[in-house]
Amino acid sequence: MIHALEVEGLVKEYKQLRAVDSLSFVLNEGEILGLLGPNGSGKSTTINCILSLLRFQEGTIRIFGKEMSPKAYDIKRDIGVIFQDVAVFDELTVWDNIDYFCGLYIRDRKQRRQYVEEAIELVSIGEYKKFYPKQLSGGLLRRLNIACGIVHKPKLLFFDEPTVAVDPQSRNSILESIVRLRDEGASVIYTSHYMEEVEQICDRIIILDQGKIIAEGTADSLKDLVKTEEKLIFELRSVSPAQLEALQGLSIVSAAVFEKNRLTVSLKEGTETIAPVLEWMKRQKLRYSKVYSERPTLNDVFLELTGKGLRD
Numbered sequence: 001m002i003h004a005l006e007v008e009g010l011v012k013e014y015k016q017l018r019a020v021d022s023l024s025f026v027l028n029e030g031e032i033l034g035l036l037g038p039n040g041s042g043k044s045t046t047i048n049c050i051l052s053l054l055r056f057q058e059g060t061i062r063i064f065g066k067e068m069s070p071k072a073y074d075i076k077r078d079i080g081v082i083f084q085d086v087a088v089f090d091e092l093t094v095w096d097n098i099d100y101f102c103g104l105y106i107r108d109r110k111q112r113r114q115y116v117e118e119a120i121e122l123v124s125i126g127e128y129k130k131f132y133p134k135q136l137s138g139g140l141l142r143r144l145n146i147a148c149g150i151v152h153k154p155k156l157l158f159f160d161e162p163t164v165a166v167d168p169q170s171r172n173s174i175l176e177s178i179v180r181l182r183d184e185g186a187s188v189i190y191t192s193h194y195m196e197e198v199e200q201i202c203d204r205i206i207i208l209d210q211g212k213i214i215a216e217g218t219a220d221s222l223k224d225l226v227k228t229e230e231k232l233i234f235e236l237r238s239v240s241p242a243q244l245e246a247l248q249g250l251s252i253v254s255a256a257v258f259e260k261n262r263l264t265v266s267l268k269e270g271t272e273t274i275a276p277v278l279e280w281m282k283r284q285k286l287r288y289s290k291v292y293s294e295r296p297t298l299n300d301v302f303l304e305l306t307g308k309g310l311r312d
């Protein structure tokens with residue numbers, strides 16, 4: 001079976017630093033694969049190596065079964081990249097920017113016009129066709145950046161943190177566009193350090209730390225890795241250290257943390273009733289304004305595997 005992308009034993013060193021450490025993974029055709037990792041975990045370096053923009057020490061990259069190299073122009077035609085830093089021309093309008101990038105691949109004017117219109121429609125920036133990049137908000141600028149990267153209808157797409165510092169409306173629009181591209185047949189690598197997004201749109205997730213894969217699977221299968229089954233969260237003013245310690249002593253509790261008026265009680269695997277915790281709260285006369293439960297998040301997975309949070 002041919003994969004959209006195969007990375008085998010990739011090693012990239014910057015002087016002493018091993019930024020990518022023996023990375024191997026595949027991207028199936030028609031899926032969104034998330035590379036989730038904190039700042040500096042090697043996401044961008046991995047993408048730049050895959051694209052032959054960076055030389056690397058070891059490893060093989062195959063794209064749709066063919067070995068990638070700096071001169072593999074036939075492969076590059078099928079690739080679209082949306083870089084972490086916005087790269088558009090300030091002196092061109094929205095339309096002309098997208099048309100410029102399209103023109104690198106598509107000669108026919110009529111077809112080009114149609115592709116540009118479709119890219120504009122995909123990221124919903126139709127009202128801004130005649131605007132210059134400087135006139136756009138951060139979110140709209142990112143959407144323009146995406147339109148430029150996908151306009152030639154590539155089969156393999158790389159999105160490197162496309163939603164950093166964008167407003168919620170643009171963020172949703174961007175995530176929806178990526179899912180639509182996947183539904184229309186593209187294969188997608190999506191990097192982020194926002195676990196909620198990765199969880200929302202990715203079919204599979206690779207968790208990276210210090211250039212290594214520390215876990216891989218669907219969001220659900222990754223969450224099955226953690227020992228915490230469920231968390232109970234109480235909103236209240238204060239809890240004493242002695243109370244926290246006593247709470248941790250309950251047989252169904254694996255951890256209890258009080259932070260910013262939130263008491264988070266992690267329950268052990270297989271816990272079927274939360275009654276002992278509620279009874280304990282009552283006995284302690286701890287009154288809370290709100291209580292709710294949460295399933296473990298990908299941050300909990302990261303925390304258990306590395307001992308630190310995704311956004312440290």
Ligand SMILES: Nc1ncnc2c1ncn2[C@@H]1O[C@H](COP(=O)(O)OP(=O)(O)OP(=O)(O)O)[C@@H](O)[C@H]1O
Pocket residue numbers: 014017019037038039040041042043044045046084193
């Ligand atoms: N040109 C370079 N020279 C030396 N070190 C570099 C260079 N580029 C990146 N690094 C280092 O390599 C490691 C991986 O960086 P990379 O940018 O790939 O991480 P990232 O996961 O994309 O992070 P971010 O979320 O901040 O974008 C980091 O420790 C970084 O400091």
Ligand SMILES: [Mg+2]
Pocket residue numbers: 043044045084160161
């Ligand atoms: Mg990066």
